[in-house]
Amino acid sequence: MALDPDLFRALVADASLAPSVHNTQPTRWRLLPDGTVQVLEDPARRLTVGDPDGRDLGVSHGAAVEGFCLAASERGLAVTVHRDGDGVAGLALEAGRRPDPLAPFALQRRTYRGRFEDAEAGKASVARLAPADDLTVVEAPDRIAALATLYDAASLRWFRNAPYRAELVSWMRLSRRHPNWSLDGLNAEAMEMSAIEAAAAGLVLRPGVFEALAGVGLAGSVVAEAPVVRSAAAIALFHRPADEDPFDTGRRFHRVWLEFTRVDLSGSPMAVLADDPQARDAVQRDFGIPSDRRLITAFRLGVAPARTLPPKPRLALDTLIV
Template sequence: MDATIPDTDVVRTAVDLACRAPSVHNSQPWQWRYDAGRLDLYADPARLLVAADPRGRQLLISCGAALHHLTVAMASLRWRTHIDLLPRADGSRQVASVRFTRDAQPRSHDFDLLAAIRRRRTDRTAFSPLPDPLTAERLRAAAGAGVTVTVLPEDARPALVEATELSSAVRRYDASYQAELRWWAGHDFDTDGIPDSALATANERAMVSVGRAFPDPFTPRPSAAPTVVETGADRADASTVLMLGTPGDEPADWIRCGQALSAITLEATIARLATCTLTHLTDVDRSREVIRELAPDAGVPQLLIRVGTPTHPAPMNDTPRRSVSQVLTFA
């Protein structure tokens, strides 16, 4: 056995944790291949959301989140990751190539991040305010280089509502988009998709004026009473919204945005905060321009994250995931 490279059990464990990363509609659009110390990540075109994500932007954001999760997992196993991003315009599926050195010295915070991988969930209900005004700044700092994170002020909320309505209007009569959304959301599949229990009820959805218009759950459940006071246009949601922007709008920018998304949501999970990623506001050109005007010096807006104090109990069941054997091959 070569002690200078991770063995297959280590890689299998790390990839299993990496695949807990958030992905668009929980599509998990990735494949991994390990060969003699090198782990290659590929986009899975069979899981591209053709109607919602024809450019593959959200697909690569999802892959970037998985890369960051992998880094966290390997650090806890005392392996440092060295990532080469390899998105190319020639249509190659390869996203990144990763090598490892046995010199990581994890600290307590690294193990907190590891535990957060298992605990993190997307919460589509309304949030109470952040417990500390400085919390948003700490989350912003977690993103690292290559991505600008802007904490949007409260007076930006009407523009966010406008962008939501523009996005919804464009999609409302798009039969392909609606069919795709209903394929991925509200079905209790064993391996992927958004389960029924993770969807907001109609009452919960009405309290969040900037959320994506997912279908109602097939199995209605009683909605916990919100613990926040109604606040005018948004009625209940008092979340803080973070905007993630990049210098350009190319595949490498999308991957780095996904890495930042993972870092922010894991830090929020450690702080016992709720998060919900909003990608629908940057899917449509008209709504994306509204978002861009909120922070014109922050780069190209890629996604937004609602973050706040949860007002509802966390789901009891894990979100379904594909098995490692389905996404990882060994040379």
């Protein structure tokens, strides 16, 4: 079917709200003359140190395409996804689709990286989650505490890698004066940092400073998040078949996060538990995830405080549409 350019822009705007690694937003969109959509990649958005194999990149693309499909369903459109052409994917649309039940939650989904306070509300929401064979939900406080310890140890190992730390910092927006504060990356507001905390982070993560702190045994306390992790009502371990295409993983990843949103849960991915081989092996062993599955991430879950939230940092449509 012919896709109106204004409708195309609206679909891309909604799709852009999907999660991406470090909020890099690597997916680009092109409306072709025949009315189909070509999904492309901006290679400048690759994480060459933190994601050398492009696995997280593929997950990000899959999440974006799932966001496009959800937005299309709300407008009565069905999307067929092709992976056999140029670029990341090709999309063909046709009329006759009922709205996807998860579609309304795509605009509500938020990452919350602060401490959860309302434990009872969190537990009640976790109880409403539908069981899924790719989620292992951990609720016991001692088991959550064990994951918090693993998370801090893995984070410290990765922060000791200076190139990785530099790449991560390059996507952090620690001051409102940063030109990309409202466009992409991880700004201090999204990371639940006060202005003082953000300034301190910018200082301690500098080359030489972090190494000096590590030399006297203080680096661990700088990156530790165990108290925040332990405030979670649950940790959801998201795992998929080990040989699954990351693009397909990304589509499911987005839907899983929307399932959390549907029951009023906010989530924060603890990706280093999956990225760090030592931590990943420990999690899969200790929580009974079979060897033919791969841990994709762990979500820290709870009910976030009620408040007015700023718009998500997102690139302009004219950047996303090529």
